[in-house]
Amino acid sequence: MSAAMAASTYAFETFSPDYSAQLTLDVASRSERDLTSENIGVITVFNQDGQPVITHSVDQLALPSDLSTPLHTNVLQIPYGEQSALIYQDLNLDGRKDFALQQGWYSCYGGPSFSIYLAGEDGSFSYNEAYSALASQYCGMFKVDAQQRALFTMTKSGCCWHKFDVYRAETQAPVLAESTVVIPVGMTFARYTRTTYSDGKNPSTALFYLMDDFAPPDDTPQTVLTFRLQKSPEKQVVVYISDERVDYALINADTQRVEFSAELAANRLLDWQSDEHKQDSGPIFLEQSARFVYRPQALSFQFGKTRYTIVDEPQRVGVDVQQGQQSFFLRGDVTSRNGSLTRLKQATVSNLKFN
Template identity: 35%
Template sequence: MKKLLLVLLLMPFFALAQESYDLIDFSDEFSGKIIVDDNQENSDLETNCTLNIYQKKNGKLVFSKPAFYSEYDFEDSKVKSNIQQIPYGEQSILIYEDFNFDGKEDIALRTGNYSCYGGPSFEIYLADKNGFTYNESFTELGSNYCGMFTVDDEKKQLQTMTKSGCCWHQFSTYVVENNQAVPIEIIEESYSGIFADYSVQKRVNGKMVTSGYQKFAEGNETEFTMVFENGKKMHLMGIYGDEHLGYIFTNADDVVELFIDADFTYIKVNETLTFKNKNTTYIVSEKEIIVKDGGKNYILNKIKETTGSFKKIKWNSFSNVSFK
């Protein structure tokens, strides 16, 4: 009897210590609210509330899990949902969307800040005949990259992004097979000096096949640039702290086709730069590039535009340039 009386006396205290907030409508079928009490906010866990989802037609509780909310989740004393500003913007406590492309909306539940750089992390629950079931494969995508993954309904694909500092990024694309997220392409880019290095893994016949390439990074300052009508480019620029001269030839997508850091010769009388790459000789002027290979000459002179001038280049400032 004394125990029962004690429970009755304490009930108002717990009621006062607990608060609930409705979610702004996110579904025609369901409603939701978060429940916050002192015990959750003061615990060692990152989750600080409970998110409940109810059937609108009968008020039945169909989903209840620990979750994480922050101040920006609130709007007019209600909790926002379906906010997803990728990659670093606001991402709400609940994202209600079809993740596995079966025509049923699923649940992404924010449970803390465990993704890259302390960003939002999500657990994923897929809709099924029994309600919503936790899915480890999708949860990995929602918690181990930079925030929530994105959904491409047209292509039926999922994308993630992650990074480390300024100079390494990874972009991954997945398809869904038997409610598992399966990678079909993973692109890693890293920056080193004047180039961006790319490693590309693509799924071919069930296996990931790796290839790589380099791109001429944006923002490089060149001494001279020649742009051809087909979009290819030739760049002359200082490298290694401007101590060496470098020759970079790229295709229309800025993918590096040839990079030469060798011994160059500048011929003053006709203002040309010459160098060798194995058995091939290159003669570069402001108007054309002559390539001598196997007894044949190839002239690249269909130029769209140029930037810079041979006359203004300080050739003697480069340790790998000699003169004739």
């Protein structure tokens, strides 16, 4: 095969008045099946004078089936959408646009990986190892937020472990500022363990959120009763059934953050020092179950020395809290009520007793 026949050249669409780019594909390496399989070649970036300023080797590249039009540029649908082989934008937020050029499919789950070429003051471009690591060791390309001066990355393991890292954009190397690990807890919750990095200190906090959006359709919690608290309308009481168990949760209605849950409390997951709370490698199963007692217009459970009773009367809703000889009533907004405790009469649950 002659040299002329051994390579094919494809232009990238216009992305800058100062630069152009082309992909030279080694035809001999192309799969005989189609053009979307693995390919080997070189991406070359040219200046206005037609001189190459970057010559970048490509190990693997997926090409569109239609090569009659120029190759796309600056497509960045994070995390799982299309990401073009050439991205031209300010990646380290120093005021100069840089290049991210796809090098292969080496990020998580065979996603696209990129090499980063940072622009210098003299107009040259230099490969940067630290930024390239950020664009190849996570799931695809990182996201740049100029307003926050931050870079956002994501990686995952299977269905049930996600990690989101936030980096500060510095000129030559990104600096890790925050890391958040998200894992499912039971069928209903997601736990966000957030670690911040500053001055050699790495404090961690954990927050729980309802995760019905992430649950498979058959596992989506069944709502029994919800209402907002009268004096704190942003707080919402939720009684629901999940995995054939009833639970009570107090959440922030706007953010879905869980402030308290009977099921989480029964499994010591609200205790930051517990062994269960330190697990971050995968899903946590709720092995213990809170015990509830139903009587007409009321649902009760015990946590430690405190007894909670959710009241659902025609003219009154709320939570009656009894601590020893002291008690107080968290009054709910009747107009915000949705559902009824009577739904529990037809439910099949394992942790509910009828009086």
